[in-house]
Amino acid sequence: KLPPPTVKRLSLYLRAFEGLDHRGVTHISSKGLSEILEIPDTQIRKGLSFIGKTGRRGKGYPVRDLIQRIREILGLKSYIPIILVGVGNLGTALLASKLMKQRGFRIVGAFDVDVSKIGKKFCDVRIQDDSKIPEFVKEYGIKLAILTTPGEAAQHTAEILVSAGISGILNFTPENLSVPPYVKVHNVDFTIEMEFLNYLVNSEDLE
Amino acid sequence: KLPPPTVKRLSLYLRAFEGLDHRGVTHISSKGLSEILEIPDTQIRKGLSFIGKTGRRGKGYPVRDLIQRIREILGLKSYIPIILVGVGNLGTALLASKLMKQRGFRIVGAFDVDVSKIGKKFCDVRIQDDSKIPEFVKEYGIKLAILTTPGEAAQHTAEILVSAGISGILNFTPENLSVPPYVKVHNVDFTIEMEFLNYLVNSEDLE
Ligand SMILES: NC(=O)c1ccc[n+]([C@@H]2O[C@H](COP(=O)([O-])OP(=O)(O)OC[C@H]3O[C@@H](n4cnc5c(N)ncnc54)[C@H](O)[C@@H]3O)[C@@H](O)[C@H]2O)c1
Ligand SMILES: NC(=O)c1ccc[n+]([C@@H]2O[C@H](COP(=O)([O-])OP(=O)(O)OC[C@H]3O[C@@H](n4cnc5c(N)ncnc54)[C@H](O)[C@@H]3O)[C@@H](O)[C@H]2O)c1
Missing domain, CATH: 1.10.10.10 (Winged helix-like DNA-binding domain superfamily/Winged helix DNA-binding domain)
Incomplete structure (x- = not known):
């Protein structure tokens, strides 16, 4: 590896x-x-x-x-269907992003618990309630999920995803998820990128 | 380095x-x-x-x-004031994120061109028009900026930031920015993280 x-x-x-x-x-x-x-x-x-x-x-x-x-090597295909859970500010920005589509990752399902959002369509995807995750994942053979819920809902939602059959979670929440060893979690944290930029600017100043 | x-x-x-x-x-x-x-x-x-x-x-x-x-080594301080330009879905999620604050990065200024957003307060930050960037950067000695505008506005906005005195830009837009060599640009692209997750899940399947 x-x-x-x-x-x-x-x-x-x-x-x-x-x-x-x-x-x-x-x-x-x-x-x-x-x-x-x-x-x-x-x-x-x-x-x-x-x-x-x-x-x-x-x-x-x-x-x-x-x-x-x-x-x-990267296991990329021209079409990799994924789902997104937590359609807030960050989730919406990711849904709208063309970048992912260009890389072959197509968000085909989006889930939330906010009744004012459920049923609405956004970027060709209809937002559904979390209870629909298991049947959706099974029907479409989804392996990957993006997690953009608030931190307090993260673990609970991760468990729904795992029992539904998801093998990989791209975790944007600040919570460290507890999942079985065969499920891959990759945490995304922009502050690491901000610290890297800060380092670049500082080391430039020191030269 | x-x-x-x-x-x-x-x-x-x-x-x-x-x-x-x-x-x-x-x-x-x-x-x-x-x-x-x-x-x-x-x-x-x-x-x-x-x-x-x-x-x-x-x-x-x-x-x-x-x-x-x-x-x-990372040049971290307990208080590093930064600004954010483009208060849309992604910009708003970053403004609201406590993670960055915990790392010492405080978004003290936010800028947009949408008149329905200018003047509104969000997470203790009042949104201002882009024309206010130069005076704000000068007054508060800001070195770092987060760029979350649409791709079409990216280069133009980067130029405003550079002439205002910004030394580092955390670029979330899909555009490759053209800046002077003394300005550091760090591009953030979640699809790289998605490809990495996909690789982890695929290589697990191959074992
Ligand atoms: N990775 C980073 O560096 C970074 C940056 C900013 C935000 N974040 C994190 O991303 C997450 C989302 O941030 P945001 O600003 O979009 O928040 P938000 O409050 O705008 O959106 C959260 C959404 O999740 C929904 N939700 C709540 N509980 C749910 C559940 N059980 N199942 C499904 N959906 C549920 C809400 O209804 C809402 O639509 C947060 O955890 C935040 O800390 C991470
Ligand atoms: N890095 C990634 O992987 C990733 C993921 C999702 C989105 N994005 C990118 O992030 C950016 C923002 O995405 P979003 O979904 O939040 O978009 P959005 O349309 O919701 O927000 C854009 C904001 O920028 C403002 N704006 C437009 N022109 C401006 C200017 N000249 N100066 C200041 N503000 C200006 C708009 O009024 C709006 O408030 C886009 O470039 C998008 O492609 C990147």
């Missing part, structure tokens, strides 16, 4: 390769990739050899080949 | 140490930390020796000492 930074870097390489493919570029050197991603040339070559790819002398890496290989 | 994964890992170590300090724990072994963070023991010891810290035999790492050292 690859370490998290490597997996996330592969996601970034994939975006770069897709951008090149979109512009009709068939091969790219590690130096060219290095300029696009602002990652050192050596690190790029190391990362790509890690997944069994080496550039062809004088030609570089074959773009479409790399796209296919990376998508394979 | 430390590589990004190392900086982000330091943020995670910091949270673990603060949690221990909160519970009155004065020392922790790398093994104990390894269990809390679910990161291998060896990686923890390597990461902490990187910042000049080694555990005391039989006692482990001194918690408060490490908290101070990591905060120093």
Whole structure:
């Protein structure tokens, strides 16, 4: 299994390769990739050899080949149906985001407990009550869920998702979820990104 | 300068140490930390020796000492005033988030162009028009800004922030911002986190 930074870097390489493919570029050197991603040339070559790819002398890496290989490793398909629970400010922003759709993740179901929201349609998705989660997950074979409820509802909702058959939860709440070992939880915390930005700005000041 | 994964890992170590300090724990072994963070023991010891810290035999790492050292490296203070531009769904969720406040980042100014929002107060912050950004940034010495406008407004708004004196932008928009080299931009993209979760779930299925 690859370490998290490597997996996330592969996601970034994939975006770069897709951008090149979109512009009709068939091969790219590690130096060219290095300029696009602002990652050192050596690190790029190391990362790509890690997944069994080496550039062809004088030609570089074959773009479409790399796209296919990376998508394979990340388990990406052109259509991965997911659900979202907690249609508040954050949930709504994620529902509306085209970025996820472009990556193949389609939010096909959204759930809440607020009666003023249930039954309303948003971005082609009708909001349903949490009680509908088990039948929906079973019917559509959903494996992944986004959790954007308030912290106090997080554990309880996670348990509904787990017993419904969800295998992976993208957790935006501040709660550390308690789930069986076969369920993967990935916590998202923007403050880590804010601390990283703060570090960049501070270390610039110190130079 | 430390590589990004190392900086982000330091943020995670910091949270673990603060949690221990909160519970009155004065020392922790790398093994104990390894269990809390679910990161291998060896990686923890390597990461902490990187910042000049080694555990005391039989006692482990001194918690408060490490908290101070990591905060120093990350440039964290108990009060870092920041501003947010684009008070929509995502902006509102960030404004309301207690997590950032706990980390010392206080959103003290919020800006939008929607006349129905300007003048309204939200989470102790009064929303102002973008034209007020330069004077506000100057008056309060703001260095960091969160950008949560639609993609089409992103570059234009970034330029306002840069000329106002902002040194770092946490960019949530899908646009790649064009800024002078002394301005740091950190792009946040949840789809990278979604792809990582998808990878975890898929590689579990393959086992
Ligand atoms: N990851 C981060 O860095 C970050 C940033 C901001 C907010 N957050 C977190 O994201 C979550 C959502 O934030 P928000 O600002 O959108 O909150 P919000 O209050 O606007 O939205 C919460 C939504 O969840 C619904 N809800 C409540 N209980 C529910 C349940 N049992 N089942 C389904 N839905 C339920 C509410 O009706 C509401 O629609 C919070 O936990 C917040 O702390 C995280
Ligand atoms: N990083 C991610 O993974 C992710 C996820 C979801 C959304 N997003 C992005 O976050 C951004 C906000 O999303 P949202 O759903 O909150 O959108 P939204 O439409 O709800 O909010 C946008 C806000 O920006 C304001 N605005 C427009 N032009 C402005 C300007 N020139 N100056 C200041 N404010 C301005 C609008 O009036 C509105 O209040 C979008 O760019 C979206 O693509 C990113």
